[in-house]
Amino acid sequence: MFEVFLLSFALSMDAFAVSIGLGVKNKVFDKTLALKVALFFGLFQGLMPLFGYLASLGLGSIIESIDHWVAFVLLSIIGGKMLYESFGENVEDEISIITNKVLLILAIATSIDAMAAGFTLNLLLLDPYISMIIIGIVTFIFSYFGVFVGSRGGGYLEDKAEKLGGIVLIGIGLKILIEHTLLS
Secondary structure (H helix, E strand, C coil): CHHHHHHHHHHHHHHHHHHHHHHHCCCCCCHHHHHHHHHHHHHHHHHHHHHHHHHHHHHHHHHHHHHHHHHHHHHHHHHHHHHHHCCCCCHHHHCCCCCHHHHHHHHHHHHHHHHHHHCCCCCCCCCHHHHHHHHHHHHHHHHHHHHHHHHCCCHHHHHHHHHHHHHHHHHHHHHHHHHHHCCC
16 A cells, blocks of 8 residues: 555655646635646546556556556666656746646646556556545645745755656656566
8 A cells, every 4th residue: 555655645745746837827816726736636636547557458458468568668668758857848837827727737737647657556566446536535635735836936956846746756666676676
């Protein structure tokens, strides 16, 4: 169960970073915006792993002998991408008006990684549906808090959140690889 909270934390860091950027746009904390951001990001972050998990079931027997390598590579790529993006410019800087359409696009963009991570749920021996609920709730909380932090001038935390999330995802990938190669 610890793994699902670690995975939830790591996956939510992308949404947290974007939420901070959206909060920075408002100098006053907007509870309605924070709730909308949290709902969009939490819902998509919670649902997207389902697609990855279902794909892993379909491919399970085909790649069973290398599934730990696939999980390691996927999580390392996602983590590496988060690390790389933490050094770049933020997409929120180019958003002038935060509409539902913008939130939908951002929610989908930040949850693509969760879809790939969903592929690893069966390797972590976790109930995938409980995991998806936890991922959604953790992302909801971090997204709401991110808007709050951003509105209070916490924009400097954006890149640090992405870096931490990337490192944790790579760590989970290494853990899976070690458990399935060295310990089996």
